Amino acid sequence: MKKRREDYIGWDEYFMGIALLSAKRSKDPSTQVGACIVNKENKIVGVGYNGFPKGCSDDNFPWDREGEFLETKYPFVMHAEQNAILNSIKKLSDCTIYVGLFPCHECAKSIIQSGIKEVVFLSDKYDGTDSNKASKMMFDSSGVVYRKLNLSEIKIEISFKEEDI
Ligand SMILES: O=c1[nH]c(=O)n([C@H]2C[C@H](O)[C@@H](COP(=O)(O)O)O2)cc1CO
Numbered sequence: 001m002k003k004r005r006e007d008y009i010g011w012d013e014y015f016m017g018i019a020l021l022s023a024k025r026s027k028d029p030s031t032q033v034g035a036c037i038v039n040k041e042n043k044i045v046g047v048g049y050n051g052f053p054k055g056c057s058d059d060n061f062p063w064d065r066e067g068e069f070l071e072t073k074y075p076f077v078m079h080a081e082q083n084a085i086l087n088s089i090k091k092l093s094d095c096t097i098y099v100g101l102f103p104c105h106e107c108a109k110s111i112i113q114s115g116i117k118e119v120v121f122l123s124d125k126y127d128g129t130d131s132n133k134a135s136k137m138m139f140d141s142s143g144v145v146y147r148k149l150n151l152s153e154i155k156i157e158i159s160f161k162e163e164d165i
């Protein structure tokens with residue numbers, strides 16, 4: 001009897017991989033974030049990445065980080081988590097969100113209110129900022145658990161070559 005292959009990826013790698021693949025759609029030149037929401041049955045119920053809202057073209061809105069508020073991306077850009085929540089097809093109670101970057105305080109509020117119960121992230125590069133502290137205060141208070149994945153050893157290459165399928 002032929003045995004199964006051993007180097008298949010686990011659920012965490014799979015869902016974080018989908019979050020990272022979604023981030024590849026982002027047009028933000030400095031930070032690309034993707035998110036993948038999964039229910040208790042390990043079914044994906046929403047994905048998203050950071051970008052401007054519908055009808056707000058990259059031709060007319062800036063990707064700058066610095067300058068007058070209205071000349072930067074910050075008032076306009078939708079965060080990956082917000083897009084994943086709004087794109088989702090099912091109720092999100094008891095779901096887990098996989099996201100490359102630890103959620104900001106605005107996304108934390110949406111995550112809590114949507115019923116998501118777990119946040120899995122790779123980077124916490126804004127740890128210690130007020131926004132980051134506010135997220136953690138709200139998650140702790142409302143029972144949303146968060147955990148950091150350490151998958152730095154893993155590198156997955158995807159080939160679109162016909163002969164590789
Ligand atoms: O939770 C988040 N989710 C998310 O999608 N973002 C997006 C908004 C911006 O497009 C980008 C952050 O830009 P910057 O790192 O240049 O400040 O990442 C930023 C955060 C902040 O943690």
Ligand SMILES: [Zn+2]
Nearest residue numbers: 079103104107
């Ligand atoms: Zn956010």
